Amino acid sequence: MDLSASELAPKYQRILASCEPYLVTYPGNHGALDLCPFGLPIAPERIYDPTTMRSREVIDGLHHLDAFSFGGQEMLMPRWVLFDCGEFPGIVFGFGRRASELGDELRRAYDVIGPSYNDVFVPLSMWVAIRCAEDGAWFGHNLSSSNYVAQTEPLSGLGTITKSYGVKLAGVVKQYGATQWASTSINLHLALGDMNLLNAYTPAHTHVETFTYRIDVDDERLVAPLRPGWRRPVDGGDRYVDSDDPGAIRALQDEIEQGARLHLHRVERKQGHAQRLWMLWAK
Numbered sequence: 001m002d003l004s005a006s007e008l009a010p011k012y013q014r015i016l017a018s019c020e021p022y023l024v025t026y027p028g029n030h031g032a033l034d035l036c037p038f039g040l041p042i043a044p045e046r047i048y049d050p051t052t053m054r055s056r057e058v059i060d061g062l063h064h065l066d067a068f069s070f071g072g073q074e075m076l077m078p079r080w081v082l083f084d085c086g087e088f089p090g091i092v093f094g095f096g097r098r099a100s101e102l103g104d105e106l107r108r109a110y111d112v113i114g115p116s117y118n119d120v121f122v123p124l125s126m127w128v129a130i131r132c133a134e135d136g137a138w139f140g141h142n143l144s145s146s147n148y149v150a151q152t153e154p155l156s157g158l159g160t161i162t163k164s165y166g167v168k169l170a171g172v173v174k175q176y177g178a179t180q181w182a183s184t185s186i187n188l189h190l191a192l193g194d195m196n197l198l199n200a201y202t203p204a205h206t207h208v209e210t211f212t213y214r215i216d217v218d219d220e221r222l223v224a225p226l227r228p229g230w231r232r233p234v235d236g237g238d239r240y241v242d243s244d245d246p247g248a249i250r251a252l253q254d255e256i257e258q259g260a261r262l263h264l265h266r267v268e269r270k271q272g273h274a275q276r277l278w279m280l281w282a283k
């Protein structure tokens, strides 16, 4: 399935017109990937092998992106974690621009100030995904976008288009992921497929109030939010959990371990930083 730019909502057209897609992975993986997701070719010079010197600056950029997106959430990745768990065995996919095409705020954030950095390729978003042992299954390890830090140069929709095209590139059939109940990214993931809840409370994770999910990928659903006129559901849901209610999260974990099957339906913002996650019982 290919998508032409004219099929996309204007904010996504702007991203495709002003940014280039890139990929970091070991070349041994190329044959297993779609290097032209939805018909968007990744230029050979924007495909980086993490074992080469040529990849050094773009990988420095990934760590700047990670630091301002996840540093404050106590989930900063050491360089070896991104190499061992993402860049080499899996994929790091996203969109970026040459430093000379960025404004001052982003040049500062990525530490690429001055003419000597003009040609450095700066990754403005990344979806890091790791292949699971199960056929067709991938774990979404990190999603970040420069919109999180840049106030003056917003690229609305960057996170969404990055994950959508990244899932296509990897040929993901089952997408697993882990997200905090209070995360502002849930709406983004939810737009790309039903998030089946695998658990609700995760002592194995740094943050126990993390849920694990599975999206059974469907191409039409994956691109639906990119099309003009797409809207999120604003009502409905069989039950909810509030992100600031640890007792409800813990109780849901027990229910799921006893066999309850639910998927997320929509996010309702509450006052402050909390949100109410509405769910539907699996049919």
Ligand SMILES: CC(C)(COP(=O)(O)OP(=O)(O)OC[C@H]1O[C@@H](n2cnc3c(N)ncnc32)[C@H](O)[C@@H]1OP(=O)(O)O)[C@@H](O)C(=O)NCCC(=O)NCCS
Residues within 6 Å of the ligand: 069, 070, 142, 143, 144, 145, 146, 147, 148, 155, 156, 157, 158, 159, 160, 161, 178, 179, 183, 184, 185, 187, 188
């Ligand atoms: C989450 C993140 C990747 C989103 O990137 P983005 O480029 O802003 O994404 P989009 O513009 O495609 O936004 C998609 C939706 O995300 C939600 N969203 C993004 N940032 C948000 C924020 N600060 N507060 C509330 N909602 C937000 C919105 O619902 C938005 O949808 P809408 O505006 O169309 O209704 C980015 O904010 C980020 O890097 N965050 C820090 C890292 C992180 O927490 N990643 C998620 C880990 S699972």
